[in-house]
Amino acid sequence: MGFWDYVGSYRERLLFDAYQHASAVLQCVVVATVAGVAIGVLTYRREWAAGLATATTSAVLTVPSLAMIGLLIPVVGLGVAPTVIALTLYGLLPVVRNAIVGLRGVDPALVDAAKGIGMSRARRLLRVELPLAWPPILTGVRVATQMLMGIAAIAAYASGPGLGNEIFRGIASLGSANALNQVLAGTLGIVVLALLFDAGYVLLGRLTIPRGIRG
Amino acid sequence: MSAPPGTAPGADATSAAPGTPVAPASPYPSGSPDGSPGAAPAPYEARPLRITWRKLTLLPSLLVVVLVSTWLWFRHAELDAISANALANGQVWLALRQHIALTAVSTFFVLVIAVPLGVLLTRRRFRAATPFVRAVANAGQATPAIGLLALLVIWLGIGRTAALTGMIAYAVLPVLSNTMAGLRANEPTLLEAARGIGMSPAEVLTRVELPLAVPLILAGVRTALVLNVGTATLAAFGGGGGLGVLITTGITNQRVPVLVLGSILTVALALLVDWLASLAEVLLRPRGLEEGP
Numbered sequence: 001m002g003f004w005d006y007v008g009s010y011r012e013r014l015l016f017d018a019y020q021h022a023s024a025v026l027q028c029v030v031v032a033t034v035a036g037v038a039i040g041v042l043t044y045r046r047e048w049a050a051g052l053a054t055a056t057t058s059a060v061l062t063v064p065s066l067a068m069i070g071l072l073i074p075v076v077g078l079g080v081a082p083t084v085i086a087l088t089l090y091g092l093l094p095v096v097r098n099a100i101v102g103l104r105g106v107d108p109a110l111v112d113a114a115k116g117i118g119m120s121r122a123r124r125l126l127r128v129e130l131p132l133a134w135p136p137i138l139t140g141v142r143v144a145t146q147m148l149m150g151i152a153a154i155a156a157y158a159s160g161p162g163l164g165n166e167i168f169r170g171i172a173s174l175g176s177a178n179a180l181n182q183v184l185a186g187t188l189g190i191v192v193l194a195l196l197f198d199a200g201y202v203l204l205g206r207l208t209i210p211r212g213i214r215g
Numbered sequence: 216m217s218a219p220p221g222t223a224p225g226a227d228a229t230s231a232a233p234g235t236p237v238a239p240a241s242p243y244p245s246g247s248p249d250g251s252p253g254a255a256p257a258p259y260e261a262r263p264l265r266i267t268w269r270k271l272t273l274l275p276s277l278l279v280v281v282l283v284s285t286w287l288w289f290r291h292a293e294l295d296a297i298s299a300n301a302l303a304n305g306q307v308w309l310a311l312r313q314h315i316a317l318t319a320v321s322t323f324f325v326l327v328i329a330v331p332l333g334v335l336l337t338r339r340r341f342r343a344a345t346p347f348v349r350a351v352a353n354a355g356q357a358t359p360a361i362g363l364l365a366l367l368v369i370w371l372g373i374g375r376t377a378a379l380t381g382m383i384a385y386a387v388l389p390v391l392s393n394t395m396a397g398l399r400a401n402e403p404t405l406l407e408a409a410r411g412i413g414m415s416p417a418e419v420l421t422r423v424e425l426p427l428a429v430p431l432i433l434a435g436v437r438t439a440l441v442l443n444v445g446t447a448t449l450a451a452f453g454g455g456g457g458l459g460v461l462i463t464t465g466i467t468n469q470r471v472p473v474l475v476l477g478s479i480l481t482v483a484l485a486l487l488v489d490w491l492a493s494l495a496e497v498l499l500r501p502r503g504l505e506e507g508p
Contacts, residue, residue: 062489063482064445070462070478074471150359154449158466164361171365171452180369187362194357 006181014166018189021162025148025197028084032091033141039092040099040137041125050100057093065090065151069158083152083160090151091144098140102133131210138209142201149194153186163189274490278483285479289472298470302461311480313456317375317447318440318488321382325439329387330432333394334420348391355388360446368453378455382446386439393435397428426501433499437492444485458484 007014043049060068065086072082106129114128156164166186170179294302335341336348364381371377401424409423425432451459458481465474 059486062441062485064448064485066445066448066459066462067478067481067485070465070474071482073466074475078466146356149357150361153359153361157463164359167359167362167365168452171368174369174373180366183362183365183369187359187366190359190362191354191357198357 001177001181003181003184006178007185010185014163014185014189017161017163017166017186018193021149021152021164021190022193022197024080024083024087024161025145025152025193028087028148029091029141029145032088032144033095033137035088036092036095036140037099037130037137039096040103041130044100044103050104054093054097054100057096060089061093065154066157069155073158078159080161082158083155086155087148087152091148094140094143094147095137096140098136099133102136103129105136106132132213135205135209135213138201138205142198145197145201146194149190149197153190163193270493274486278487281479282483285476289476292472294472295470297468298472302473302476307461307476307480310456310458310460310477311484313450314444314447314458314481314484317378317382317450317455317457318443321379321386321443321447322436322439324379324383325386325390325443326436328383329390329435329439330394332387333391333398334425336391337395337398348395352388352392355384360385361449361452364446364449364453373454375450375455377453378447378450378457381453382443382450385446386442389438389442390432390435393431393438394428397431397435398424400431401427426503430496430500433492433496437489437496440488440492441485444481444488448481 001009039053043053068086068089069082072085076082076085110128110132111124114124119127152160152162153164153167156162156168163186166182166189170182170184170186173179173182336344360381363385364378367377367381367384371380405423405427406419409419414422447455447457448459448462450457451463458477461473461477462481465471465477
């Protein structure tokens with residue numbers, strides 16, 4: 001069976017896996033972004049706290065994903081839980097680091113001006129600092145998404161959702177007629193998803209980066 | 216896998232390597248925690264320590280605590296036949312040795328391929344190839360490591376060769392883009408000056424360009440090492456051995472002790488390798504590039 005025949009005859013299963021893959025990654029990225037920006041906002045003004053946040057999240061990133069999943073299984077069991085926890089943890093680092101770098105990069109004179117016209121701390125953060133720090137944060141979210149695409153594939157080994165299942169089906173049936181088709185379908189599917197997400201971020205950047213600071 | 220650090224598609228000067236910001240910022244961090252104090256050292260004064268005690272002792276002591284407690288737990292753990300079988304006859308040592316060998320060999324080849332290629336691609340003659348290389352690099356970043364590995368296993372057969380090829384292919388890109396970014400970031404006036412005092416192109420490369428790019432190349436090496444420790448766990452899926460064998464055995468047979476032992480050893484190895492690489496990064500940086508006045 002050729003590759004396209006295979007894709008045709010298993011279209012529904014592949015689409016379902018692709019949908020689950022995209023949805024798992026998207027949800028974890030959203031959680032990681034919210035949590036990461038929150039961590040960034042809480043820590044960027046104190047040197048030691050920012051250092052601690054960056055060091056901790058980068059230590060997490062050093063841990064191989066299969067080992068991370070292996071350590072989560074005894075605690076939360078197989079399936080969706082270890083996948084979601086691992087993906088969210090891995091997604092944090094790029095967001096936290098870029099949030100801190102971005103927030104620190106805001107021109108103090110602008111913050112001062114905002115204070116001068118009577119903005120409260122919360123309003124300064126929401127109306128001035130975060131919009132100006134948004135482009136690097138968005139870069140971090142993009143990096144995180146690309147990374148999570150690959151890690152999600154590995155999580156399928158712990159019965160997680162997504163296109164990784166297709167790859168592992170192929171590995172499990174090495175030598176059979178469809179092994180190559182299965183691995184290829186899973187891998188190419190993830191590449192396509194990653195490229196689609198990337199295009200989505202370009203669009204999101206167009207829509208959300210304030211007009212005044214667009215390069 | 217994609218283990219950890221991938222490279223930022225938009226900002227290849229600053230890969231997501233532990234220790235460098237994932238941001239389109241300057242490649243040289245403005246405040247290194249172990250940098251020397253601002254004043255220029257007097258000629259006979261003791262040179263400032265490049266590595267602080269905390270950096271030197273914190274992680275190793277943490278690892279010792281974790282490993283000793285794991286060992287104590289295992290001495291008293293009740294292992295059933297399947298677990299005992301999976302761990303008997305020095306299989307744990309074998310897996311650990313295989314893992315280290317996979318990481319070392321793949322990192323060696325990654326450097327041998329990526330650094331010269333980076334030098335070549337930044338020469339004027341090959342500058343036209345840059346967009347092509349960037350496109351390949353971006354597509355490569357999007358490819359999941361496990362898929363790449365599985366394809367290679369189908370193509371090359373089960374065993375070490377497929378695993379190593381996959382690991383090398385996967386880590387070449389970040390190191391390549393770091394090398395190229397490092398060479399490009401060099402001050403053009405310095406190269407001009409080097410040419411001006413009569414250096415040949417080869418001399419300019421070996422005596423000016425490469426030494427100046429050392430910090431970024433070292434950051435790339437660290438990225439490669441950490442990536443490879445992670446990707447080596449996936450070698451188990453292609454019969455390449457390594458600590459991934461313990462993890463996958465633990466998962467498929469539902470034996471928590473095997474799973475936890477494999478995971479803890481992998482994590483400890485990854486943190487240790489990253490720590491060693493971070494020391495190397497500090498120690499091998501040319502003195503002249505340290506932050507001065």
